[in-house]
Amino acid sequence: MAYTIKDVAKEAGVSVATVSRILNGLPGYSVKTKEKVMQVIGEMGYQPNAIARGLINKRTKTIGVLLPAVSDLFASLVLSGIEDQAHELDYSVMICNTDQDGVRTMKYLHALREKQVDGILFISEQLKKEYYDAVIAMQLPMVLVATTSPYNVPFIKADDEKAVYDGVTYMLEQGHRAIGLLAGTKGDPIATEPRMKGYERALKSYGLLVEQKRIVYGDFGFASGVTGAEALVKQDPSLTAIFCCSDEMAAGALSYLYSQNIAVPQQVSIMGYDDTKMAEMTIPPLTTISQPLYEMGKQSVTMLLQQEEQHWIIMPHSITVRQTVSART
Structure with missing residues (x-):
C-alpha cells in the first residue's frame, strides 16, 4: 500500500502542514514532534514525492x-x-x-x-x-x-590543445619524426579542432612539416581506429608513431597493427587520449593522455x-x- 502525507499526519496526530515542514527542513515544531513524525514515516515506509516537495521549496533535487x-x-x-x-x-x-x-x-x-x-x-x-x-x-x-x-x-x-601538444611532444622527445594522427570527427570544433592544433603546434615546434597524408579523421570509436590506422599505414609506410585522439581509436589501431604483424612499440608506437579502463586492458597496455574524467x-x-x-x-x-x-x- 502506498501511503500519503495525509496518512502520516493522521497516524502521528499532527497536521499535514507540520509533516511538510519537517520533510522540507522548515521550522515550527518541537524535537519530540519531529521524532514522532519520522518514526511514523519509517514504520509506514512513506516515500515523499519529489515533485510535490518541489512545489514548496522550488527544488526537486x-x-x-x-x-x-x-x-x-x-x-x-x-x-x-x-x-x-x-x-x-x-x-x-x-x-x-x-x-x-x-x-x-x-x-x-x-x-x-x-x-x-x-x-x-x-x-x-x-x-x-x-x-x-x-x-x-x-x-x-x-x-x-x-x-x-x-x-x-x-x-x-x-585543455585539449595543450594535452595533445604535450603528448605529441613526448613522442618527438622519444626520437619519432614521422608521426601520424588519428583525429576525431572532421569539422568538430569541440574536440577535433583543438587536438589538431596541438598536433600541428608540436610538429612545428620541432621544425617539422604537417603532412596531410599523415592525418586521418574518424569518430573517436574503435572501428574508426581500425580503418584509420589502415589508411595511415597505406598512405605513409614510413610512419613510426601514431597519436590517437581517443583510447578507443587507439585500441582499434592496435588491433589493425596486430592483424598486419606490425609490432607495437618496436615498429610503430601508439598513444591514446583519455586514460579510460580500455587503456589498461589493451595488449600491450596503452600509453595515453590522462584527463580526470x-x-x-x-x-x-x-x-x-x-x-x-x-x-x-x-x-x-x-x-x-x-x-x-x-x-x-
Missing part, C-alpha cells in the same frame, strides 16, 4: 544530464563522478542519451522541463543555439562538461548546484606511460 553516448568508457567515467557527487548531496540524476540527434535532444530538454529538474549538465557535445535558447527559456542553471560554447555558460574541461563529473555537479562566481574550470592533464611508446634511435 533532480539533475538532468544530456550526453551523446551513454555506453562509451569516456561517458561512464564522467557519469560515475556525476552520480556519486549527486548521491552525496541527496540528488537524483536523469540521464538522457541524445545520440547527437538534434530532435531527440530537444525532446529531452522539454521532458526535463516537465520534470522540473533543478539544473542541466551538458556533456561532450556542441551546444547549438536552439539548445541554449531552450535552457534559457527554462530559466535553469547549466554547466558544460568536456565542451565549451560561444555563449555565457559555465564549463569544465581539459571522474573528478570532472564530480566537480560539474558542485558547479551546477552552487553556481559559484568561477565561470570555468580547466582540469589538469598528464601523460600515463605504459608500454606502447618506445624510443626511436
Whole structure:
C-alpha cells in the first residue's frame, strides 16, 4: 500500500502542514514532534514525492544530464563522478542519451522541463543555439562538461590543445619524426579542432612539416581506429608513431597493427587520449593522455548546484606511460 502525507499526519496526530515542514527542513515544531513524525514515516515506509516537495521549496533535487553516448568508457567515467557527487548531496540524476540527434535532444530538454529538474549538465557535445535558447527559456542553471560554447555558460574541461601538444611532444622527445594522427570527427570544433592544433603546434615546434597524408579523421570509436590506422599505414609506410585522439581509436589501431604483424612499440608506437579502463586492458597496455574524467563529473555537479562566481574550470592533464611508446634511435 502506498501511503500519503495525509496518512502520516493522521497516524502521528499532527497536521499535514507540520509533516511538510519537517520533510522540507522548515521550522515550527518541537524535537519530540519531529521524532514522532519520522518514526511514523519509517514504520509506514512513506516515500515523499519529489515533485510535490518541489512545489514548496522550488527544488526537486533532480539533475538532468544530456550526453551523446551513454555506453562509451569516456561517458561512464564522467557519469560515475556525476552520480556519486549527486548521491552525496541527496540528488537524483536523469540521464538522457541524445545520440547527437538534434530532435531527440530537444525532446529531452522539454521532458526535463516537465520534470522540473533543478539544473542541466551538458556533456561532450556542441551546444547549438536552439539548445541554449531552450535552457534559457527554462530559466535553469547549466554547466558544460568536456565542451565549451560561444555563449555565457559555465564549463569544465581539459585543455585539449595543450594535452595533445604535450603528448605529441613526448613522442618527438622519444626520437619519432614521422608521426601520424588519428583525429576525431572532421569539422568538430569541440574536440577535433583543438587536438589538431596541438598536433600541428608540436610538429612545428620541432621544425617539422604537417603532412596531410599523415592525418586521418574518424569518430573517436574503435572501428574508426581500425580503418584509420589502415589508411595511415597505406598512405605513409614510413610512419613510426601514431597519436590517437581517443583510447578507443587507439585500441582499434592496435588491433589493425596486430592483424598486419606490425609490432607495437618496436615498429610503430601508439598513444591514446583519455586514460579510460580500455587503456589498461589493451595488449600491450596503452600509453595515453590522462584527463580526470571522474573528478570532472564530480566537480560539474558542485558547479551546477552552487553556481559559484568561477565561470570555468580547466582540469589538469598528464601523460600515463605504459608500454606502447618506445624510443626511436
